[in-house]
Amino acid sequence: MARxxxxxxxxxxxxxxxxxxxxxxxxxxxxxxxxxxxxDEFVARTPAxxxxxxxxxxxxxxxxxxxxxxxxxxxxxIPDLPEDxxxxxxxxxNGLIPPDTSPRRVRQEDIDAFFREARLAS
Amino acid sequence: xxxxxxSAGAPLTLFSTVTSLAYRIGERFYRQRxxxxxxxxxxxxxxxxxxxxxxxxxxxxxxxxxxxAGGDRHSAAIAANRNGIIRGARNWCDRKVISEADxxxxxxxxxxxxxTEFRPLLLVIPxxxxxxxxxxxxxxxxxxxxxxxxxxEFLPRRCFDILELHR
Numbered sequence: 001m002a003r004x005x006x007x008x009x010x011x012x013x014x015x016x017x018x019x020x021x022x023x024x025x026x027x028x029x030x031x032x033x034x035x036x037x038x039x040d041e042f043v044a045r046t047p048a049x050x051x052x053x054x055x056x057x058x059x060x061x062x063x064x065x066x067x068x069x070x071x072x073x074x075x076x077x078i079p080d081l082p083e084d085x086x087x088x089x090x091x092x093x094n095g096l097i098p099p100d101t102s103p104r105r106v107r108q109e110d111i112d113a114f115f116r117e118a119r120l121a122s
Numbered sequence: 123x124x125x126x127x128x129s130a131g132a133p134l135t136l137f138s139t140v141t142s143l144a145y146r147i148g149e150r151f152y153r154q155r156x157x158x159x160x161x162x163x164x165x166x167x168x169x170x171x172x173x174x175x176x177x178x179x180x181x182x183x184x185x186x187x188x189x190x191a192g193g194d195r196h197s198a199a200i201a202a203n204r205n206g207i208i209r210g211a212r213n214w215c216d217r218k219v220i221s222e223a224d225x226x227x228x229x230x231x232x233x234x235x236x237x238t239e240f241r242p243l244l245l246v247i248p249x250x251x252x253x254x255x256x257x258x259x260x261x262x263x264x265x266x267x268x269x270x271x272x273x274x275e276f277l278p279r280r281c282f283d284i285l286e287l288h289r
Contacts, residue, residue: 020212027209030202035176053216090198094205105223106230114231118146118239 005089009069010096013062019098024059026093029066033086033093036079039067133162136247136272137179138282141186141203141240143232145284147211151224154279157210160247161271177271179244180287186242187288193237200240207232244285247274251281 014022032042138160148156175181189197215225256272
């Protein structure tokens with residue numbers, strides 16, 4: 001695995017954004033990295049999803065800024081980045097999603113039961 | 123309108139790779155409907171363009187399999203799948219398809235899930251059953267990219283079979 005990327009510039013871009021915006025931005029940035037899209041190619045693909053929520057459209061602004069930040073940091077456009085660099089970014093992008101601070105409604109027993117059922121089913 | 127297909131007309135079948143975790147979440151929380159990226163079978167004609175590896179369902183299948191078999195805790199494919207499932211849950215929650223409690227539950231499961239929960243499944247999707255469910259990409263725009271792939275936002279369970287290639 002390549003060296004761990006510096007996420008500080010990306011965190012600065014998403015700082016203060018609502019959690020759903022950050023989740024959407026992280027997903028779309030991961031998509032760009034895995035597909036080696038240029039920004040224009042990525043934009044060309046986005047109509048493939050219908051009825052975007054307003055926050056999903058808003059997230060694209062921050063995605064564009066994050067793409068620019070990565071390209072500045074790495075000194076190359078996304079399609080030209082070595083695979084190990086793109087993989088390294090892709091692996092740690094979820095670190096950009098802020099923790100869920102809403103009241104927790106999930107019981108650990110239910111999570112354990114979900115995985116137990118999965119083991120039985122497979 | 124002809125969508126997809128490497129020759130005149132539509133493909134016979136689309137393929138999609140999903141993880142077992144994503145599949146079970148779709149079955150349980152989205153009423154047996156699944157959000158999938160899919161693509162036709164790769165062309166056998168060497169002169170025709172193929173999808174890049176990131177858009178090739180068979181290639182994606184073996185990437186998951188290789189990462190799980192190798193115990194790759196730094197798998198970018200699995201990290202992306204985690205983010206995709208979380209994003210999907212947030213999306214359907216904001217659209218009132220699932221409750222906030224279900225959304226939290228899904229996110230908790232995804233964060234806790236070990237590598238083995240990301241076992242790949244190959245969905246075999248006959249075109250005729252989904253041709254009205256496919257979200258087409260504007261052909262003018264699609265021409266700017268080389269890959270031929272589609273999104274089905276709500277793929278009913280009755281519209282596909284499941285294969286596990288590695289068993």
